[in-house]
Amino acid sequence: MLRLVKVEDVVRIPPDKFGEDITKVASEVITEKYVGTLSPDLGLILAVTNVEVEPEGTIIPGDGATYHRAIIELLTFYPMVNEVATGIVVDVKKIGLFVNIGPVDALVHISQVSDERMIYREELGVLEGEETKVRFSKGDIVRGRITAVSMSRPSVLKIAMTMRQPGLGKVASG
DSSP states (O other): OEEEEEEEEEEEEOGGGTTSOHHHHHHHHHHHHHTTOEETTTEEEEEEEEEEEOSOOEEOTTOOOEEEEEEEEEEEEOOOTTOEEEEEEEEEETTEEEEEOSSSEEEEEGGGSOSSOEEEETTTTEEEETTTOOEEETTOEEEEEEEEEEEEETTEEEEEEEOOSTTOEEEEOO
16 A cells, blocks of 8 residues: 655756755655645655755756756555555444545445445444444444545545455454
């Protein structure tokens, strides 16, 4: 899920930052540009861990800034289908469980919570097994397998999970 990736880019150093440490300025500019963005190739970018900037840049006529090539190391969250993840239930709704698996919440649809039929108990805020009476509530630690990842819009990451297989399901009560 978490990956360290290296990318190459050109960073614009504005004229008001001339004279400052170029690596520090480039790191700030790159952090503002990348962190929190979603890329189909990289996933959700969480942090800039390292920046190597060429000291000599290029000036483009009409723009007083300098442009420098940079090698950037990024920490990204890239969930993959069939990957097993452990997380904390952050919300229980009629539709299913919302499970925090790092920087995002995944949905475990009510039909994918367990092999048995689950009933939503609104007054308790839990999903309960019809026969076994096992309960899933906010704060529970669960393990599931990612079944779908959608990055359809530029800033929206949706993850669906299942817990209907051996070894998956409730790990601990919250």
